[in-house]
Amino acid sequence: MQDRCFSHDVEHGICVSMHTELLPGFKSLSERYDRLIVDLWGTLHNGLSPLPGAIECLQAFGAAGARIILLSNAPFRVSGVRDVLAQIGIPETIYEDVFCSGEIAWRAIRDRSDPWHNRLGRRAALIGPDRHMPMLDNPGIDAAVELGDADFVICTGPREAGHTLDDYMAELARAAAAKLPMVCTNPDREVLRGDAREICAGALAEAYETHYGGDVAWHGKPYRPVYDEVLRILDNPERDRVLMIGDGLRTDVAGAAVASIDAAFIVGGIAAERLGASKGALPAAENLAALLDEVGQAPRYAMPGLIW
Template sequence: MTVGTSYQMINGLSEVIEQYDAVILDLWGVVHDGVTPYPSSILAMEALKKAGVPVALLSNAPRRSSVVVARMEDMGIARDLYGPAVASGEIAYSQLLARTDPWYAKLGRKVMSVGPVRDMSMFEGQDVEMVKTVEDADWLLVTGPNDDYDAVSVYEDLLHAAKARDLPMLCPNPDREVIRGGDRIICAGAIAARYEVLGGNVRWEGKPLASAYDFCLQLFDKGPDAKLLVVGDSLSTDVAGSNNAGLDVALVTGGIHAEELGAPRGTLPEKGKLDALLNATGRSITYAVGDFCW
């Protein structure tokens, strides 16, 4: 693992891929923007397949993995371009179904959900009763804002009411924000982080937690000696998680950090700006690349 600001700036994965046995890809900000794939991403996945490099997906998406796969297919990203696809929602879903973890075992049946309809797959086959008020709930599931363009402040009264009852909250997406179709919007993590500030009990699932990588690697079994490369765009999730797991990571600088780095997708930032951001966040990267490209 490269330490500090000692990293390599590259123009594409083809420059370094011979060093690796497999790749773990983030989705939002790397492969697509939640609406359409980035112009170079499908070509890069096709090139990885042609080069014989297995690919797994690990995404902080608060829904079942099958929903993520279906959405990728709708975008024109063929299923044969990658192997295991793990959404953070699937990790939470598995825990909810099993309820063997002590935190999950204590949850009651009555759940109030905060988030869009597209995340309802989290309740498939679950022994829960969905309720509409904090007063009726045993716990909260937050998968995102009810409306994509809500601010965190919209949920302030709800969060205070939940804290007054000490309701536990499950957040299967630690991301604070994402770029969707060119617009910056909040994610579940922003709401859950505010609840934590208020003293609320939050259970997080997804990157950067080690459990997310463990879940993915169990499905993507390349053996203990395999050399893996993670490709992601977020320092707080993709890079932090890779650092914790001891994996090499290529930061797509044209993703969530493009604006603060002053370098649009497909271009590399000034090294000084990237060094300053890495020092400020305490993160380490192996490579910087302007886009997920070959």
């Protein structure tokens, strides 16, 4: 990005560049945006509990008349996402609907409406934990217990918390040797569960592509189909009334750009350590500018968290 600006603006906050404003919260945006697409992990919750102020912020947006859709790169179906939200303590009253990467992947395998998915065989092996086995409950496939019996792989993430890429390289090598296509149901590379970093399906799929030349179909943010579906749920509103809120520059923010909607980047999520941002605080403007340059993204706003 060009035309750096590090001056303070009393009304709108700090200008990081000609593209991104640092704001202390969302209150000033409640009249500008009445359709919200909100990320879950790192924005609304940390995998264990709601993040401070997040529920109250969405309640305030709702009271102002906003329609709110939650959009997650959760690698399983929407029904599972709703169950997780309830377990974490996110009330259904603060959002209208939920959609996720796992759901759109499941539908793509079922419908086979594009050439890539239409070429898949029926037998699918899962790389993921047992709790993701319902992804194999699909009229478009038969479950394969072993890679050697499979026509393709569905990757939902590591089987256990704490696993690293090294735990899967041999398995990925066997899949590549068999020339098995892979369906990745979560493009995220990593996530914070509480304060602990864990790899996601995207890290495994990326390794499959880069180390072994594997053929991967990616589903979820930042790819356009998942945004098209959420915008359809919102009755295809004017794009300048829609705001994407999330902590992933390569997923939430990049996807918003693809969908031609504004994005608010939550700096207190997965990038907080990299930015040197303490909880509930904005990072140094130069740190944010450097990170945005590195990843090639320009969110309209940056916020410390999902706070009013």
